[in-house]
Amino acid sequence: xxxxxxxxxxxxxxxxxxxxxxxxxxxxxxxxxxxxxxxxxxxxxxxxxxxxxxxxxxxxxxxxxxxxxxxxxxxxxxxxxxxxxxxxxxxxxxxxxxxxxxxxxxxxxxxxxxxxxxxxxxxxxxxxxxxxxxxxxxx
Numbered sequence: 001x002x003x004x005x006x007x008x009x010x011x012x013x014x015x016x017x018x019x020x021x022x023x024x025x026x027x028x029x030x031x032x033x034x035x036x037x038x039x040x041x042x043x044x045x046x047x048x049x050x051x052x053x054x055x056x057x058x059x060x061x062x063x064x065x066x067x068x069x070x071x072x073x074x075x076x077x078x079x080x081x082x083x084x085x086x087x088x089x090x091x092x093x094x095x096x097x098x099x100x101x102x103x104x105x106x107x108x109x110x111x112x113x114x115x116x117x118x119x120x121x122x123x124x125x126x127x128x129x130x131x132x133x134x135x136x137x138x139x
Contacts, residue, residue, distance in 0.1 A: 034074030077106035
C-alpha cells in the first residue's frame with residue numbers, strides 16, 4: 001500500500017493517479033510495491049530528521065528510509081514541500097513536475113540507484129526522466 005501523509009498544510013492532488021504511477025514505476029523496475037509512506041513536511045521538520053538520523057546540518061528536499069526486503073519495495077519518504085517549491089522556481093518547472101521528480105527519486109533509491117558520484121547522479125537523472133514520462137493524469 002502506498003500512503004500519503006502531511007505534517008504541514010500540503011495536500012497531494014490526483015492521489016489515485018499518483019499511486020497508480022508509483023506502482024507502475026516499481027513494476028517497471030522488476031520490483032513489487034510493499035508498504036510505502038510519503039510524508040510531506042516543511043524545511044524545519046526535514047532539517048531535524050537530517051540532523052538526527054544522518055548527522056547533516058543542511059536543508060534537503062527528500063530523505064528516504066529504506067526498509068526493502070529483496071524485491072519488495074518499502075519504506076518512508078519524507079519530502080519538504082517548501083524545498084520542492086524553491087527548486088521548482090530555480091529550475092523553472094511547475095511545482096507538480098518537481099514534486100513528482102522528488103517522489104520518484106525516493107523510489108529509485110529503494111530500487112538500488114545511487115547519486116553520490118557524478119556518474120551515479122547522471123544515471124539517477126536519466127531514470128527520473130524516464131519514469132516521469134510514465135505519469136499520465138486521466139482526464
